[in-house]
Amino acid sequence: MSYKFVEHPADIAVEVEGHSLEELIKSACLAWREAAMDLTSFNKESSKKFIFNGNTPETVLIELLSELNFQLYSKKWVFVTIQNLIIEKTDTGYYLEIELFGQTFHPEIHKMKEEIKAITYHQMKIEKVGNQLKTLIVFDV
Amino acid sequence: MKISGIEIEKLNDNLWEIPPFGGMIVPGRIYASEKMLTETIQNDEALKQVVNVAHLPGIQKYSLAMPDIHWGYGFPIGGVAATDINEGVISPGGVGYDINCGVRLARTSLEFDKAKNHIQKLIENLFNDIPTGVGSSGAIKKLSSKEIKRILRDGAEWAVQNGFGTEEDLLHTEENGKIKDADPEAVSERAIERGMDQSGTLGSGNHFLEIDVVEKIFDEKTAKVLGLFENQIVIQIHTGSRGLGYQVCEDYLKLLVQSEKKFGFKLPDKQLACAPIKSTEGQNYLGAMRAAANFAWNNRQIIMHLAKNSFKRTLKISDPELSFGLVYDVCHNIAKIEEHIIDGVPKKVCVHRKGATRAFPSHNNLIPEKYRSIGQPVLIPGDMGRYSFVSVGTEKAMEETFGSSCHGAGRVQSRHQALKEAKGKNLIDELSKKGIVIQAKGYKTIAEEMPHAYKDVSDVVEVMHNAGISTKVAKLKPIGVIKG
Numbered sequence: 001m002s003y004k005f006v007e008h009p010a011d012i013a014v015e016v017e018g019h020s021l022e023e024l025i026k027s028a029c030l031a032w033r034e035a036a037m038d039l040t041s042f043n044k045e046s047s048k049k050f051i052f053n054g055n056t057p058e059t060v061l062i063e064l065l066s067e068l069n070f071q072l073y074s075k076k077w078v079f080v081t082i083q084n085l086i087i088e089k090t091d092t093g094y095y096l097e098i099e100l101f102g103q104t105f106h107p108e109i110h111k112m113k114e115e116i117k118a119i120t121y122h123q124m125k126i127e128k129v130g131n132q133l134k135t136l137i138v139f140d141v
Numbered sequence: 142m143k144i145s146g147i148e149i150e151k152l153n154d155n156l157w158e159i160p161p162f163g164g165m166i167v168p169g170r171i172y173a174s175e176k177m178l179t180e181t182i183q184n185d186e187a188l189k190q191v192v193n194v195a196h197l198p199g200i201q202k203y204s205l206a207m208p209d210i211h212w213g214y215g216f217p218i219g220g221v222a223a224t225d226i227n228e229g230v231i232s233p234g235g236v237g238y239d240i241n242c243g244v245r246l247a248r249t250s251l252e253f254d255k256a257k258n259h260i261q262k263l264i265e266n267l268f269n270d271i272p273t274g275v276g277s278s279g280a281i282k283k284l285s286s287k288e289i290k291r292i293l294r295d296g297a298e299w300a301v302q303n304g305f306g307t308e309e310d311l312l313h314t315e316e317n318g319k320i321k322d323a324d325p326e327a328v329s330e331r332a333i334e335r336g337m338d339q340s341g342t343l344g345s346g347n348h349f350l351e352i353d354v355v356e357k358i359f360d361e362k363t364a365k366v367l368g369l370f371e372n373q374i375v376i377q378i379h380t381g382s383r384g385l386g387y388q389v390c391e392d393y394l395k396l397l398v399q400s401e402k403k404f405g406f407k408l409p410d411k412q413l414a415c416a417p418i419k420s421t422e423g424q425n426y427l428g429a430m431r432a433a434a435n436f437a438w439n440n441r442q443i444i445m446h447l448a449k450n451s452f453k454r455t456l457k458i459s460d461p462e463l464s465f466g467l468v469y470d471v472c473h474n475i476a477k478i479e480e481h482i483i484d485g486v487p488k489k490v491c492v493h494r495k496g497a498t499r500a501f502p503s504h505n506n507l508i509p510e511k512y513r514s515i516g517q518p519v520l521i522p523g524d525m526g527r528y529s530f531v532s533v534g535t536e537k538a539m540e541e542t543f544g545s546s547c548h549g550a551g552r553v554q555s556r557h558q559a560l561k562e563a564k565g566k567n568l569i570d571e572l573s574k575k576g577i578v579i580q581a582k583g584y585k586t587i588a589e590e591m592p593h594a595y596k597d598v599s600d601v602v603e604v605m606h607n608a609g610i611s612t613k614v615a616k617l618k619p620i621g622v623i624k625g
Binding site for chain 2: 010054072074115140
């Protein structure tokens, strides 16, 4: 499970990978958090659970990261750890369930690094490379 | 010649064409100098995106690129495409996430010599009065969902009705700051929540408020109509629809990606997801996008009013002494239904301008009466260390570019590269030596937005001027900047 930020002409691009879809999605969540937040002083004070359905693994991944974005900028809530994550192939596509621990964002204590406008579909394609699943994710900032 | 593997033909010194191949319905046309094309444009995938846009159902005449073209999502930034309203599509990727990101220019009666000793204090006060930075909020009291819906319907009119400006301001705003047929009901609750406390906030990234001095006038007669003169203090505001607009784009992009099979379009990039203009999905997006555009006009109107008050308070002067007034407000991320001549016949089309400014000519009924003798002002901000330009639209723009021109400089370095290059430098000091005071939420923004991270905007403006699309009126030099 890992991620690496790579050069992008205007925005933030990150290569994420994992041995499984679960690992890749966890890497993507951590990469999003590192891009958006300076996470130095957080507590696990509340939990939230989200469910997404989509045609492809890319769709549910974008929906999840977009939800994290919405939680931060609108609900002022940031996730600290991923408690549970289930991703399953269904008859119609993919089902993703995630439970996160996190806390309320306090501007006087916490620091946002970037305002991520959106998670883009640009060049996102989850592919098997060797024994790893990989994709590039571009955050529009 | 071949650039990035794409065959491209020179039509003249400022215009290049990509002949149709594969699934392209129309040719691509790029306004650029040879130097720009071979030195900067070829460095990213923008040309490939010009080709991709030429695949859009119902596209008319050309897939166009302005000289500030660079890699975007789906459409290139600096891209213009018009689609037939009966057989064509609308694409959120042709507008962008920051719906109605735009620029406004306001003039004062102050001359540089009289204001120069107050710039530091002015910038401090502007920075305190106008919320900037990531997730900035709280310029005005938090509005209810009902009030936000009024803004989505009424645009900048809401600001004026609530004491943030004058009727005169509305007359000098594109669409009078209130685009018709906005549909607040097509905007999700989630988008409304995201924009709830962001009216009157600048945001982060390349958004800014700048105090400029008019350094040079190229066209005296036109400048006089715009109320501009050399050594005059003016301000520029660059921001958009904030989180509300980002969410509208995200919501509809998701919907249209999911509807791909329903419409049966085979497009080369998911970010080009689109819907027939007359479909329910297309009409809903248009209504929501217009509502977000109204939110952006209201946002810039409030910011301008806060800036005017900062000037008055700092300089301890009255309204008549400051003589503050809006020159014009343009949007550069939008899709609009307009009438253009196609094959000699007037036709209604949906003009997508993504990182492109409307540039209508003189005598056009859609521009303010006051400017009908000169053409629509085109505001082209550069980077924070060099200059910006004011141009006006021309008849040639109507003939060639669906009445569109460039919108800015465009990055030449990634944020990461800019940060690396800024290491060990004192950028605030460097700007100060050039006579520019800057205040930002964090040093990182200053480093990412440093002047040499951007192309020289004068190259961009020159191509449009020489091509006869928008002609130069004035050059502005920054002397004070606030950023997120």
